Amino acid sequence: MNLLHNGLVAQLPPADQGLLLRRCEPVALKAGDILSAPGTTSGHVYFLLSGASVALVMRNGGGVGLAVGLAGWEGAVGLQFALGLGAGHFTLQVQSSGPAFRADGAALQRLSDRRLSMLRTFAGYLWGISQEVAELAASAQVQDIQARLARWILLSQARTHQAELQLTHIHLADMLGVRRAGITQAAKNLKDMGLVDYRRGRIQILDLAGLTAMAHVPQGAPVGPDGDKE
Numbered sequence: 734m735n736l737l738h739n740g741l742v743a744q745l746p747p748a749d750q751g752l753l754l755r756r757c758e759p760v761a762l763k764a765g766d767i768l769s770a771p772g773t774t775s776g777h778v779y780f781l782l783s784g785a786s787v788a789l790v791m792r793n794g795g796g797v798g799l800a801v802g803l804a805g806w807e808g809a810v811g812l813q814f815a816l817g818l819g820a821g822h823f824t825l826q827v828q829s830s831g832p833a834f835r836a837d838g839a840a841l842q843r844l845s846d847r848r849l850s851m852l853r854t855f856a857g858y859l860w861g862i863s864q865e866v867a868e869l870a871a872s873a874q875v876q877d878i879q880a881r882l883a884r885w886i887l888l889s890q891a892r893t894h895q896a897e898l899q900l901t902h903i904h905l906a907d908m909l910g911v912r913r914a915g916i917t918q919a920a921k922n923l924k925d926m927g928l929v930d931y932r933r934g935r936i937q938i939l940d941l942a943g944l945t946a947m948a949h950v951p952q953g954a955p956v957g958p959d960g961d962k963e
């Protein structure tokens with residue numbers, strides 16, 4: 734495991750990377766793990782090397798969550814703790830298992846307070862995430878299930894760099910806030926069009942350009958998750 738394989742850490746100056754490494758420990762994240770929940774004032778920052786973590790807005794008394802973001806090797810989750818902001822309204826849950834490095838949020842806050850370059854890098858990443866969430870909230874009002882599913886598959890692949898994704902219909906329905914039957918039909922349509930192949934909770938992209946067009950995402954543009962109740 735190499736912390737420098739994380740895209741966010743790779744943007745830091747070498748001196749910052751060394752200071753950060755001394756405050757991190759390697760961990761193995763498993764699908765379903767809760768990394769942070771609303772109401773907590775302290776927590777950890779996770780720099781992912783593979784796998785992915787989803788940001789959820791919990792509904793129905795906390796039993797069902799709606800996905801509003803997905804982070805992978807390109808970034809980190811829990812950075813709000815490094816800024817002294819608390820957990821916020823999101824529940825952070827591991828979608829795909831993988832290795833990561835973990836740092837105590839309070840320790841990272843003390844470090845970033847002294848390292849302006851680190852603070853700017855973290856703040857810039859969080860700003861990008863906020864723009865993505867805003868875009869997704871707007872697009873969810875006009876996109877159908879098929880387009881939203883295509884977009885989530887694209888995002889999951891981009892965040893994990895995995896050729897084959899482990900995503901069940903139940904999980905996808907929960908993430909997009911729709912009925913499982915809707916996901917099943919949308920997945921069948923994408924498969925019939927030759928865009929993806931799926932079986933037993935595993936999805937493989939067969940036609941990246943076609944799936945991108947289905948998701949209404951311009952080629953080369955970043956993709957983000959969409960979610961809203963039908």
